[in-house]
Amino acid sequence: MSKASPALDALPPAAASALRKLGADLATARKRRRESLKAWSTRLNVSVPTLMRLEKGDAAVSVGVVATALWLLNRQGVLADAADPKEDLGALEAEVQQARRRHVRRVDGGKTAPAPVGQHERNSET
Template sequence: MMPRASRAASGLPPQSLRAITQLGADIALARRRRKIPQSLMAERMLVSVQTLRRLEAGDPTVGLAVLASALLVFGMTNRLADLVASDSDRAGMSEDLARLPKRTRVPAGEDLDF
């Protein structure tokens, strides 16, 4: 049974598809460098060999849990957590800074005794 493609996957821009394809190729390379056969890798990930092949081929319909499982096998789970970490989100930080008030005042009647 073929997986049903989501609208998000079918509408991805070319640069996103290239990035996903590269991610799949990088996962395949990491597996081969560790000399892990696809059958063993799939077993460790708790997925079928076909699902691992789809991940390595850059199939955008492969679920995030499959990617997380592959990273777990490689001992790289922290990389998933760092993808959009707030401390590396320059655009978000710029937006936060733009919303800061230009000046600050002590509210009337407040005692700022440190």
């Protein structure tokens, strides 16, 4: 058995919960297809114990195994969309804050003040 990764020890509870749900959902999908652990593990090219760990939501299971399991269900698209930049609200907020810092106006003796919200949008429409 390999050494435990510090990243796995620091896994946020929300991420661990999401992995447990994913594992349970993958187990349900396998059972609905009436596939045994042995047959499904063969299709995934993993051992039965690894498949059992996957279905329990073990974070140490390879992302490649997860991707293959999703592919077997024809659900690989959800993995491809997981970090879609257009859904990254944190990065969008950072870009908005950066744009606000670039667009400051000068007041009273050279001090700066943030441009009023929406000023840039009004000026760009004209």
